[in-house]
Amino acid sequence: MTNGLIQPIIFEGHDAGHYTLPDELVKLRDTFLKVQAQPYPEPPHTAWQLIQTMAGEVIDAVHNGTELPDPAQIEEARKAERIHQDVIDLIASCIDLASQRVRKALHAHGMAVITDHLKPAHTKLWTDYKAAWRTLQEYGQTEPRHLLAAPQKVRKASDTCDLLAERYTAIHSARTALTILGFNCPDDPNGKYAAIRNYHQLAPSRLAMSRPPWHGLATRHYLGWMVENGGDLWLPTPDEQRQAVIDEAPDNSPLRRVSGF
Known part of the structure; x- marks a missing residue:
């Protein structure tokens, strides 16, 4: 899940192997995901629930002439409730802070992402795509449905075009996300x-x-x-x-x- 992660599409292309990203940026994203994945504690019985249970216990004790339950349990239940809420608030703050750190890193490394990661991936993609497409042109067909009986080299070129078209979309989606961030x-x-x-x-x-x-x-x-x-x-x-x-x-x-x- 990437709920709360700024511009997750930048990382999706990286995770799919379409381009690299700065190590520090990926590490901060991974930290965010680990923090976000931390399980929330099970809620304790509330003081109200305990009071309802103890009311029956008090009546039974009076009826049977046995020892009354300790009312200090109610305060312990309230304490457990407060701790539970504190943990929930802490986790939410950790997720928010981890997300902010990713945001700051994207602003700090955004230009490097363009020049050192997306641009080289795009340059290679375009060079490879032109070569693959020209192989299809030389064969005389560029549509996959016309290449079922084509030589392996031609069918491989067609598959390359499909892969690189997907990569092209991923690269430009990441670049658009950086545009939204101010680049x-x-x-x-x-x-x-x-x-x-x-x-x-x-x-x-x-x-x-x-x-x-x-x-x-x-x-x-x-x-x-x-x-x-x-x-x-x-x-x-x-x-x-x-x-x-x-x-x-x-x-x-x-x-x-x-x-x-």
């Missing part, structure tokens, strides 16, 4: 350059309602379209993303003027 590019509010360096080269129209040619494609077909049409896929830092906006901005763009272009 974003205000100059690219719609995220045009969050995944494609040469966005307007591929989709020249700048109309607000225009849709790019790859709109609605499943990830495997989206990546294949990019291979076939010269898409320059990347995983930029906020500064790199801003520079891409500047590089493709029209000559009269306020952004270019502000940036000295």
Whole structure:
């Protein structure tokens, strides 16, 4: 369970083997999960419940002429209730503190996660995907349903495309989670350059309602379209993303003027 863990999707991709994360960040996440998994103590009998039981015992003792039960038990029951509630409050505080430490670490290591972990994984993914897709192109078919009788090399390339499409989604999901945490590019509010360096080269129209040619494609077909049409896929830092906006901005763009272009 990851209830209370900030942006758990960042760790899900790591756990699935799609990319690495800083050791300290993973260790703090693991600590959070261990703390969260601590069992809650069984609730004791309440003082009210004990009083109801003792009332019957008192009547029986009076009736039988035996020793009355010790009323000090009631205070002991109240003490057990307080301890039980204290333990519950302590566990909740521990979970909250462990979660806060993960949050702080994500803010502290967020840029390193992008540059040292997600970006290298993305770079390798894109290189491998292009090679696998071109193998399918050389065969003349890219759809799995047409590859049942294809040579093993071709079927392996198709399987690679499926695996890497899943990995691509995981990497960009983690990058989006970091965007939510503040690692974003205000100059690219719609995220045009969050995944494609040469966005307007591929989709020249700048109309607000225009849709790019790859709109609605499943990830495997989206990546294949990019291979076939010269898409320059990347995983930029906020500064790199801003520079891409500047590089493709029209000559009269306020952004270019502000940036000295």
